[in-house]
Amino acid sequence: MMQAIDALLEAVGPTHDDRQSAMLEHAVAEGFPTVGPGAGRVLRLLARLADAREVFEFGSGFGYSASWLARGMSDGRIVLTEYDEDELALAREFLDNAYDVTFAFESGDAMAAVERYDGPFDVVLLDHEAARYAPALARVRSKLRPGGVVVADNVASGPVDTEALVAMLGAESDPETHRREASWDVDTTTEGAAAYLGLVRADPGFETTLLPVEEGLAVSVRVE
Numbered sequence: 001m002m003q004a005i006d007a008l009l010e011a012v013g014p015t016h017d018d019r020q021s022a023m024l025e026h027a028v029a030e031g032f033p034t035v036g037p038g039a040g041r042v043l044r045l046l047a048r049l050a051d052a053r054e055v056f057e058f059g060s061g062f063g064y065s066a067s068w069l070a071r072g073m074s075d076g077r078i079v080l081t082e083y084d085e086d087e088l089a090l091a092r093e094f095l096d097n098a099y100d101v102t103f104a105f106e107s108g109d110a111m112a113a114v115e116r117y118d119g120p121f122d123v124v125l126l127d128h129e130a131a132r133y134a135p136a137l138a139r140v141r142s143k144l145r146p147g148g149v150v151v152a153d154n155v156a157s158g159p160v161d162t163e164a165l166v167a168m169l170g171a172e173s174d175p176e177t178h179r180r181e182a183s184w185d186v187d188t189t190t191e192g193a194a195a196y197l198g199l200v201r202a203d204p205g206f207e208t209t210l211l212p213v214e215e216g217l218a219v220s221v222r223v224e
């Protein structure tokens, strides 16, 4: 069933452009974890719906997710952040002069880079380490314009223990407190996803849903 759905999603499109095909080939050859084409299409649509002009990514790798966001924009800027200098150099190669937007390449810790930008951001992608999604949201929250969108990748499956996550989020107290009380032994990604989802769903400033695309996208729109 999932394979049929994936094929259907691909058939509905949009498809990769030539550059993105080369990027995905590279990701497969290197075993590099991109958001994947399904999530990429969602990013493009969200950028389009938000009429995005200013976008910030936490964790950009070699620029695959940024290429999808760029394809949903007709103008503006995307800030890419990446620890790994080689990945960022490759992002420059793939993206420079490729789309109708400007790219800013920030080497080093995304959590520090975001402090150098005032926003207001129209779209923010969290795709660095799930354990740091909640602190990243805290840093970027006031810089997101009303109507702006935050997308968090890898929050439902893949590296996440989905059953533990459901149990943690079903708890009445906040997920982190409950985990300590119940002494759940979960990995840091699951713990990070629970902390993030717990935070964003409790925030009256956001409306959030989870799209079961690729490894799970939490999509939150700033409503106040």
Ligand SMILES: C[S@@+](CC[C@H](N)C(=O)[O-])C[C@H]1O[C@@H](n2cnc3c(N)ncnc32)[C@H](O)[C@@H]1O
Residues within 6 Å of the ligand: 033, 034, 035, 036, 058, 059, 060, 061, 062, 063, 064, 065, 066, 081, 082, 083, 084, 087, 108, 109, 110, 111, 127, 128, 129
């Ligand atoms: C899942 S990959 C990003 C993939 C990219 N968004 C895409 O779909 O093409 C995560 C990347 O975040 C980087 N990273 C992790 N923590 C980071 C941080 N605090 N600051 C900057 N980069 C970070 C890693 O080096 C890795 O390349």
